[in-house]
Amino acid sequence: MDSIVNENNVRFSQAYSIRTMAMRDLYKKLIQAEHNLKVYINPHRPSKNKLAELEVKFRESNSEFYDYFKENEILFDSDVCGLIEDIQMIFINSVIEMEDIDRSATVISKEDRVRNWEKYNEDFEKVIPEIKVKLKTSFRAELGIK
Numbered sequence: 001m002d003s004i005v006n007e008n009n010v011r012f013s014q015a016y017s018i019r020t021m022a023m024r025d026l027y028k029k030l031i032q033a034e035h036n037l038k039v040y041i042n043p044h045r046p047s048k049n050k051l052a053e054l055e056v057k058f059r060e061s062n063s064e065f066y067d068y069f070k071e072n073e074i075l076f077d078s079d080v081c082g083l084i085e086d087i088q089m090i091f092i093n094s095v096i097e098m099e100d101i102d103r104s105a106t107v108i109s110k111e112d113r114v115r116n117w118e119k120y121n122e123d124f125e126k127v128i129p130e131i132k133v134k135l136k137t138s139f140r141a142e143l144g145i146k
Contacts, residue, residue: 022072023139027132029065033091034128036061041094041120055095062091080138083131090127094120 036058040051069076069084076084097120140146 019075020139020142022075023135023142026065026069026072026076027135027139029061029068030087030128030131030135033058033061033065034124037091037094038121038124041097058091058095062088077138080131080134083127083134086127087131090120090123094123 036054040054040058066084066088073081
């Protein structure tokens with residue numbers, strides 16, 4: 001009987017560890033994708049020559065973030081999953097918007113950049129802090145930290 005209890009405790013401990021690591025890693029990937037997108041859409045970014053490089057960097061970090069989430073989605077509660085899908089739409093829409101602005105003008109006006117940045121920054125400020133809090137709270141609860 002003790003060996004069955006021990007075996008169950010080991011399995012629970014392993015599952016607990018997997019979930020905790022997934023939350024930590026997803027949080028790291030979210031921070032990186034958020035940072036790269038903000039740099040990409042920032043109205044004060046470097047010249048247009050650097051734009052393609054910034055876009056690639058964001059797309060790569062966003063793919064890492066979202067792919068990791070999809071691979072581990074089963075470990076997260078439905079609120080977190082819904083917020084991540086919302087974040088993904090914000091990320092995608094902001095890149096599409098930037099591409100439209102960039103294609104429509106030889107020189108992107110600073111006003112267009114600022115409007116775009118303000119629009120998506122507002123969206124970020126609604127959704128991203130909420131998911132960060134949920135991930136932090138879940139992670140700390142898993143570890144028994146207040």
